[in-house]
Amino acid sequence: MICCLNPDCSNPLNPNGKKFCQSCSTPLVSLLRNRFRVIRVLSDEGGFGRTYLSEDVDKLNERCVIKQLAPKFQGTWSQKKAMELFAEEAQRLQDLGEHPQIPTLLAYFEQDGCLYLVQQFINGENLLKELQQRKGYNAREIQSILLDLLPILKFIHDRKVIHRDIKPENIIRHKTDGRLSLIDFGSSKQFTAIQQKSGTSIGSHGYSPLEQIRDGKAFPASDLFGLGATCFHLLTGNSPFQLWMESGYAWVSNWREYLRSPLNPELDFVIDKLLKKDIHERYQSADEVLKDLTPKQLLALPPAGKSSGKIPPTKAPYLPKSYPLLRILILVSAFILLFGFQESWYKHFRRIQISLSSRLSQHNNSGKDEAFLGQPLKITLGKISLANTLQGHKNSVLSVAISPDGKTLASSGGDRTIKLWNLATGKQSSLNAYSQQVNAVMISPDGKTLVSGNDDSTIKIWNLATGKQIRTLTGHSDSVHALAISTDSQTLVTGSDDNTIKIWDLATGEQIRTLVGHTFWVRSVAISPNGVILASGSFDKTIKIWNLTKGYSIRTLEGNYQTVTAVAISPDGKTLASASRDRTIKLWNLATGKEIRTLAGHDNTITTVAFSADGKIIASGSRDRTIKLWNSATGEEIVTLAGYTNTVTSVTFSPDDKTLVSGSEDNTIKIWQLSQ
Numbered sequence: 168m169i170c171c172l173n174p175d176c177s178n179p180l181n182p183n184g185k186k187f188c189q190s191c192s193t194p195l196v197s198l199l200r201n202r203f204r205v206i207r208v209l210s211d212e213g214g215f216g217r218t219y220l221s222e223d224v225d226k227l228n229e230r231c232v233i234k235q236l237a238p239k240f241q242g243t244w245s246q247k248k249a250m251e252l253f254a255e256e257a258q259r260l261q262d263l264g265e266h267p268q269i270p271t272l273l274a275y276f277e278q279d280g281c282l283y284l285v286q287q288f289i290n291g292e293n294l295l296k297e298l299q300q301r302k303g304y305n306a307r308e309i310q311s312i313l314l315d316l317l318p319i320l321k322f323i324h325d326r327k328v329i330h331r332d333i334k335p336e337n338i339i340r341h342k343t344d345g346r347l348s349l350i351d352f353g354s355s356k357q358f359t360a361i362q363q364k365s366g367t368s369i370g371s372h373g374y375s376p377l378e379q380i381r382d383g384k385a386f387p388a389s390d391l392f393g394l395g396a397t398c399f400h401l402l403t404g405n406s407p408f409q410l411w412m413e414s415g416y417a418w419v420s421n422w423r424e425y426l427r428s429p430l431n432p433e434l435d436f437v438i439d440k441l442l443k444k445d446i447h448e449r450y451q452s453a454d455e456v457l458k459d460l461t462p463k464q465l466l467a468l469p470p471a472g473k474s475s476g477k478i479p480p481t482k483a484p485y486l487p488k489s490y491p492l493l494r495i496l497i498l499v500s501a502f503i504l505l506f507g508f509q510e511s512w513y514k515h516f517r518r519i520q521i522s523l524s525s526r527l528s529q530h531n532n533s534g535k536d537e538a539f540l541g542q543p544l545k546i547t548l549g550k551i552s553l554a555n556t557l558q559g560h561k562n563s564v565l566s567v568a569i570s571p572d573g574k575t576l577a578s579s580g581g582d583r584t585i586k587l588w589n590l591a592t593g594k595q596s597s598l599n600a601y602s603q604q605v606n607a608v609m610i611s612p613d614g615k616t617l618v619s620g621n622d623d624s625t626i627k628i629w630n631l632a633t634g635k636q637i638r639t640l641t642g643h644s645d646s647v648h649a650l651a652i653s654t655d656s657q658t659l660v661t662g663s664d665d666n667t668i669k670i671w672d673l674a675t676g677e678q679i680r681t682l683v684g685h686t687f688w689v690r691s692v693a694i695s696p697n698g699v700i701l702a703s704g705s706f707d708k709t710i711k712i713w714n715l716t717k718g719y720s721i722r723t724l725e726g727n728y729q730t731v732t733a734v735a736i737s738p739d740g741k742t743l744a745s746a747s748r749d750r751t752i753k754l755w756n757l758a759t760g761k762e763i764r765t766l767a768g769h770d771n772t773i774t775t776v777a778f779s780a781d782g783k784i785i786a787s788g789s790r791d792r793t794i795k796l797w798n799s800a801t802g803e804e805i806v807t808l809a810g811y812t813n814t815v816t817s818v819t820f821s822p823d824d825k826t827l828v829s830g831s832e833d834n835t836i837k838i839w840q841l842s843q
Contacts, residue, residue, distance in 0.1 A: 170205040174237045210741045230288040237281045257284050259352040265581050291342045294335035296642045304401045315347045321453035324387040333393025334374040342729040344706045373407030388449045395441025439693045540734035557836040564830030566607040568819045571614045573821045579605035606648045613656040620647030638676045653698040662689030691733045695740040704731030722760045738782040764802045773837045779820045788815030
């Protein structure tokens, strides 16, 4: 079928091969801009245009969304305003689309008197449709929604953008992994432009606060009101718009009367503060909400570098005998049962439970799991100091890698560059700029080659010593986010958002084979030291173990309940570590596929994980802006490193384990000195 692009056409679908619409006689366009095939209408914008489901023929017919602006009444104020807002929406997506939970802008152009905005298609349902199907959400689900959306709001607010139309219809849950995405930036505005004077009233009544509807002013706190109203709607089933129609904003003062059952004190407080009519009484930032939602650290460490730049040493506790430990576990459980209504206390002691259970399990299973034979149970780190903070990237640092001699650091980021740093002095140089962001970098074990995985679906190979590009590998049909190189520096493995894994001869650039099996983005790959086993993690919530040399799947690990964000294999090749959006790290016996234990402690999605060169320590980075170091043998948390102001995206150890390097979405790289 071919879809008519006349926004007033009452029956736009036509059989293939037709040149004119059978309904309105408008000439039919088979491909917009010779690239996009329109399939059907998704929504109607009241004569000003439509939104269409389409295919991008340049990307193997990948689905996309096309928004059309066909303004009537040429030269009028309303036509001019509509065009301004449309152009601003395109600019917002261009600026914000790097976030994985915001649609990416694919194209913006004019054709046949209409403006078109092409963006990434989010395969899922919005929360309003989801609510209509399920009729309500419980407190735990609402808290999960808040924790998923607040980092997105923080991301856009940090870039001085206010969405101005937060509501269930503009939040889509991915069918594959359950992630939430924020859409429709047609009402968004630059914060600096609207805080100085009154503007046009815009937003949705009931979901948008008084200062926005009445005065045309919007602030980060205005979006937070919309988030609170959205949560209220999902909790109660009552539409804020309908309540506004009946009594204006009176409902926000007695919102609890609409609840089906009382909320826990923590969530009740958060929702109430989100819904304050007076903006000065409301939360002012997403960070403030997250602080009240996430459990406080029992032994919080000060941000690194604030004073002396050193973090106090943390010692792993001595492992006691099992029976006293069991008694402690029982007492803690009894305390939780007795005071279960105190949810914040529950969260603290749940962490203790997990920790004690992990230690008890390790003690009882001592000698049974050969993956940990010969490893010490006790690790004591001495002084950990923040040696340097490298600033040079103009956007998020997405990946870091250290050369085998420990002298060179490579980094890549959202600013479409690769930078090479002298790890000792911090001096930098840049490789040629890219047309799109560089998602991952890796240095070969022989120290000769730098490899980059890119958003333009290519892999580039560089001579590390000269900085000159050797070749470009093509074959993937979507962004490349994952890289791994065998220890003999002969084999390169790449993972892509086209759901495939490709194996390459690193020396010649020849593609050896393609591994197919994942049903969603492949965002992490790792090769065992002997070069035989490959592990891959995907947003389809699975980990697959492959025979790398022969190219067949050995097994699939399905213990994760959220997307798998990172995988790493220990230096002895016996243990696999996987990180997930469920805020845990799982350790697996690589030979058997059996889960060994779960490490819990981060307050948000874990984005990256790495083993130290000696295999004794695991480092993890998270959206909670911290790095945690763990004892790989016992699962005990050793220390937490703080100091970032945004998501930690990448961590890696130097070959001598004396240095830890981390990259972040706050555009910086931190160099940490470790000592044992």
